[in-house]
Amino acid sequence: MTAVVRTEGLTKFYGRRRGLEDLDLEIRPGEVFGYLGPNGAGKTTTIRLLLDVIRPTRGRMSVLGSDPRDPAVRGRIGYLPGELALEGREKAGEYLAFLAGVRGGVSRDRIAALAERLEADLSVPMGKLSKGNKQKVGLIQAFMHEPEFLILDEPTGGLDPLVQHEFLAMVREVRAAGRTVLMSSHVLAEVEDVADRVGIVRQGRLVAVEDVAALREKAVRRVEFHFDAPVPREEFEDLPGVRDLRVEGANLSCTIDGRPDALIKAAARFTVVHLVSAEPDLEEIFLTYYSEENEEEARHARAGVQEPA
Amino acid sequence: MPALVSKSLRDHRRSLIRWTIGIGAFFTLYLSFYPNISQNQELYGEAALKKFPGAMRDLMGGLEGFTTGVGYLHGVVYQLFGPMLFVVCAAVLGNQAIARPEESGTLELTVTLPIDRRRLVAERFAALALGLLGVAVATFLLAWGLSAAVGTGVAVDRILAAHTGVFLLGLFFGALSLAVGAAAGRRGPAMAVVGVVAVGGYIVETMGRNVDAVSWLRWVSPFHYYLDGRPLYQGFPVGDYVVLAGAAVVLLVVAILAFDRRDIGV
Numbered sequence: 150m151t152a153v154v155r156t157e158g159l160t161k162f163y164g165r166r167r168g169l170e171d172l173d174l175e176i177r178p179g180e181v182f183g184y185l186g187p188n189g190a191g192k193t194t195t196i197r198l199l200l201d202v203i204r205p206t207r208g209r210m211s212v213l214g215s216d217p218r219d220p221a222v223r224g225r226i227g228y229l230p231g232e233l234a235l236e237g238r239e240k241a242g243e244y245l246a247f248l249a250g251v252r253g254g255v256s257r258d259r260i261a262a263l264a265e266r267l268e269a270d271l272s273v274p275m276g277k278l279s280k281g282n283k284q285k286v287g288l289i290q291a292f293m294h295e296p297e298f299l300i301l302d303e304p305t306g307g308l309d310p311l312v313q314h315e316f317l318a319m320v321r322e323v324r325a326a327g328r329t330v331l332m333s334s335h336v337l338a339e340v341e342d343v344a345d346r347v348g349i350v351r352q353g354r355l356v357a358v359e360d361v362a363a364l365r366e367k368a369v370r371r372v373e374f375h376f377d378a379p380v381p382r383e384e385f386e387d388l389p390g391v392r393d394l395r396v397e398g399a400n401l402s403c404t405i406d407g408r409p410d411a412l413i414k415a416a417a418r419f420t421v422v423h424l425v426s427a428e429p430d431l432e433e434i435f436l437t438y439y440s441e442e443n444e445e446e447a448r449h450a451r452a453g454v455q456e457p458a
Numbered sequence: 459m460p461a462l463v464s465k466s467l468r469d470h471r472r473s474l475i476r477w478t479i480g481i482g483a484f485f486t487l488y489l490s491f492y493p494n495i496s497q498n499q500e501l502y503g504e505a506a507l508k509k510f511p512g513a514m515r516d517l518m519g520g521l522e523g524f525t526t527g528v529g530y531l532h533g534v535v536y537q538l539f540g541p542m543l544f545v546v547c548a549a550v551l552g553n554q555a556i557a558r559p560e561e562s563g564t565l566e567l568t569v570t571l572p573i574d575r576r577r578l579v580a581e582r583f584a585a586l587a588l589g590l591l592g593v594a595v596a597t598f599l600l601a602w603g604l605s606a607a608v609g610t611g612v613a614v615d616r617i618l619a620a621h622t623g624v625f626l627l628g629l630f631f632g633a634l635s636l637a638v639g640a641a642a643g644r645r646g647p648a649m650a651v652v653g654v655v656a657v658g659g660y661i662v663e664t665m666g667r668n669v670d671a672v673s674w675l676r677w678v679s680p681f682h683y684y685l686d687g688r689p690l691y692q693g694f695p696v697g698d699y700v701v702l703a704g705a706a707v708v709l710l711v712v713a714i715l716a717f718d719r720r721d722i723g724v
Contacts (some may be wrong), residue, residue, distance in 0.1 A: 163724055200570045203721035224572030234563030237469065251461045251571045290567070 151214050153178050153298050153329045154199060159208035161194050167353040168194035172208070174348065174355060176331055181324050183340030183347035183361070184333040191353040192333040193231050196302050199331075200228055213298055224252050227291035231302035231333070233283055235275040241286045242271035245293065252294045263289045266319070267312055280307040292319060299323060301332040305339050317343050341365075366407055374401040374416050375423035388412055462568075462578060466585030470554060474589050477547045478596045484543060485597060488534050489604040492527070496609075499525050516665045519685070527610025532690045535601070536620045541684065542656070544628035548590050549652040552635030555582035556713075557645045560723055569722050579640055579714045586632050594625035612690060619689035626702040627684045631656060633709035641716035643723070655680065680705065 154176040161168040169191040176182045186192050197203045198210065201217040215222045235244070242260070249255035264271050269285035278286065284307045291299060299320075305313050320330055320343045334340050340347060341361055348358040382396040390406040399422075405412060409426075467474075495502045502525050507515065519537035523529025556579065559565040569575065598621040602614055631652055638648040659679035663686070666672040666679075676682045683702045687695020 163721075197723075202566060202569055203724060204719075220572045220574045222572075223570050226570070228567070228570045230563075230566045232563055232566075234566065236562060236564060238472075239469065247461060247465050248567070248571065251573060253572075 151178075152176060152211075154210070154212055154331065156195075156210040157208060159195070159198060159210050160206045161191075161198060161203065162206045169198070169350075170353045172350075172355050174358075176329060178329055179324065179327045180345040181320060181330040181332065181340075181343050183337070183344030184331060184350065185335065185337055185340065185347055186333075186350035187335055190350045192335075192350055193302055194353075195350070196228075196231070196300055196331070196333065199300060200226065224294075225297045227294065227296035227299045229287045229291040229299075229301045229304055231306075233287040235278060235283045235286060237276050238274045240272055241269070241275050241278065244275060245271065245286070245290055248290050249293060255293045260289060260293055263293055266315055281309060281312070284308055285312065288316060288319075292323075295326075295328075297328050299328070299330045299332075301330065303334060304332055305334070370405045370409065371427045372403055372405055372409065372412065373423075373425040374421055375399060376401070376416075377420040377422050380419050384418070385412070385415055388415055460577075460581050460584070462573065462581035463585045463588070466555070466582055467589055470551065470585070470589050473550070473554075474593055477543075478593050481540075481543050481547070481593065481597045482600050484539060485535060485601050485604060488539070489531075489601070489608050489610075491534075492530050492608045492610060495530060496525050496527070512668070513665060516668055517661070519664060527605070528612045528616070528690050531605065531610055531612055531617070531620075532688070536624065536690060537685070538660070541624050541627050541681070542660075544590070544594070544624050545631045545652070545656050547593060548586070548628035548630075548632030549635040549649065549656075551586045551589055552632040552652075553639050553645045553648050555579070555586055555636045555639065556717060557635075557639030557643060557648050560639075560643045561645060563723065566723055575718045576714045579636070579717050580710070583633065583636055583710050583713070586636065587629060590625060590628050590632060594621060594628070597621070616690050616693060619694045622694070623684040623687070623689050623699060623702075626699055626706070627680060630680050630702050630706045630709070633706040633713070637709040637713040637716065640713035641720070643720070 152175045154174060156172050156174045159172040159174070160170050172191075172195060174195075184192050184195070194203070198205055199212050199217055200223065210217065213222050213225055217223070235241070242264075245260050246257075249260065260271070263269075264285075267285045267288060269282060269289060271286070273282070275283070275286070284304075288301075288304065291301060304316060308316060320332070323330055324343070324345075330343075332340055332344070337347065344361050346358060346360050347364075349356050376399045379398045380396060380401060382394070385391065385394055385396065385401060385403070388411040390408065391403050391412055392406060394403040395401070401416075403412070507524055510518075519533050522533075524533055556565065559568065569578065573581075598618065601621060602617050605612055605617060634655060635648040635652045638651045639645065642648065659681045662672055662675045663679040663681040666676045676686075680702065683695075683698040683705075687698045689695060
């Protein structure tokens with residue numbers, strides 16, 4: 150199957166300021182792709198290029214097999230802008246009806262169902278909506294026409310935890326239906342539950358693309374066991390992936406690198422009263438993974454400064 | 459009606475109604491003075507107006523026959539204030555098309571709709587033209603009614619000719635503000651260009667009549683193609699009006715080409 154997004158050397162300069170440079174990205178059909186990076190790294194630039202809001206300085210891209218300049222392609226995309234602007238006296242419901250009409254029609258029931266799901270009041274003039282409620286309207290318009298490809302720029306901003314939860318459920322449904330999602334965020338925690346793969350962009354460059362499941366397997370996890378009686382330390386030493394082992398009487402704590410299988414089997418020989426396993430902090434792994442690369446980049450940057458012009 | 463046209467008209471309806479009321483109030487106020495002026499010839503007649511410096515009379519369009527119905531309508535209503543109100547109204551509408559939504563950020567979602575960028579500009583222009591036409595039709599009917607009520611004795615087809623000119627002049631400036639806004643993405647430059655062209659164009663056309671050094675500039679003044687034909691006296695100056703309408707179309711094409719090739723909201 151052809152890629153939903155394919156870019157080659159995609160580059161965008163705003164005057165002399167770099168927005169994005171040499172992006173080679175492929176997003177596969179049916180996946181949820183998390184697009185991560187700090188503010189100003191180039192996430193929104195990428196997204197706006199894919200939607201033909203801005204034009205590349207150089208490089209090539211195709212979206213759903215076509216050039217994004219083709220208006221018909223945009224009808225197959227649902228887009229939530231990072232800075233959604235809704236204003237005026239117009240009611241949210243009227244605006245949604247307008248957008249739905251231009252995109253070829255969406256049933257009233259579908260809009261009403263989404264509004265109910267996100268607990269959005271569509272009878273309020275848009276200028277009077279709070280940030281969170283505007284975001285809900287933005288999500289409804291992005292999802293309502295059941296697009297093949299959803300592009301969501303910082304979708305969870307301003308949403309309360311319950312609505313965030315509902316939103317993630319909606320993303321999972323989209324994936325289950327075989328449709329594709331690109332969502333950006335500046336923190337991994339926001340996307341790791343739903344994303345299949347994540348890409349990290351820093352200072353206008355894509356520095357890594359990783360499979361989330363593989364990442365999780367590599368994750369460093371802090372684990373504590375409480376046994377009914379003191380356990381011998383030797384039984385747990387030198388187990389694969391076990392580090393920072395500490396045994397104090399009946400309590401054992403350590404970190405696990407990767408699979409916890411060997412540790413679990415060793416522990417199973419004793420009576421386990423209580424087990425604590427903290428969620429792995431994927432963010433931390435990323436930082437460790439790519440800190441080397443960053444240092445190198447920083448060295449290049451410094452070298453660049455010293456070079457005579 | 460295309461979705462963007464009806465949507466724009468819906469968004470602008472309050473503003474259009476306010477403009478209609480405002481311009482209507484201007485017509486009502488000024489035409490209501492007419493009976494007083496026509497009954498006091500000696501006070502407002504030619505002799506009285508001769509007291510004004512020539513250049514100032516030029517700027518006011520000559521002020522000839524001020525106490526006659528057609529002279530009053532021409533000098534007071536259709537010379538300066540009437541056209542200027544339409545120009546400002548149209549320029550504001552022109553800014554609503556691209557520059558304002560771009561500045562506020564609402565254009566972002568609009569350009570990602572499955573609508574060609576060129577069509578987007580064309581439809582926004584159509585909404586501008588229709589909205590302005592609505593204001594023009596409503597204020598024409600009012601001007602006609604008031605003119606008959608105060609007894610100016612000006613034929614309806616002459617009022618229609620003048621009013622059509624005012625509408626076309628407005629359309630030109632609306633297209634100008636749309637074109638600058640579509641190219642620059644900001645309201646400031648659009649308003650500045652409209653202001654300079656409107657004020658400069660008006661001065662060149664009126665005072666340039668008697669100043670040889672600038673009289674050639676009258677050809678590029680949009681006001682020339684409205685005022686020079688003296689529609690209230692001579693009826694439709696068809697050729698001039700075609701030039702105005704043609705210039706508006708050219709500006710629309712410029713707007714389309716400029717908007718089609720640039721980055722939005724950067």
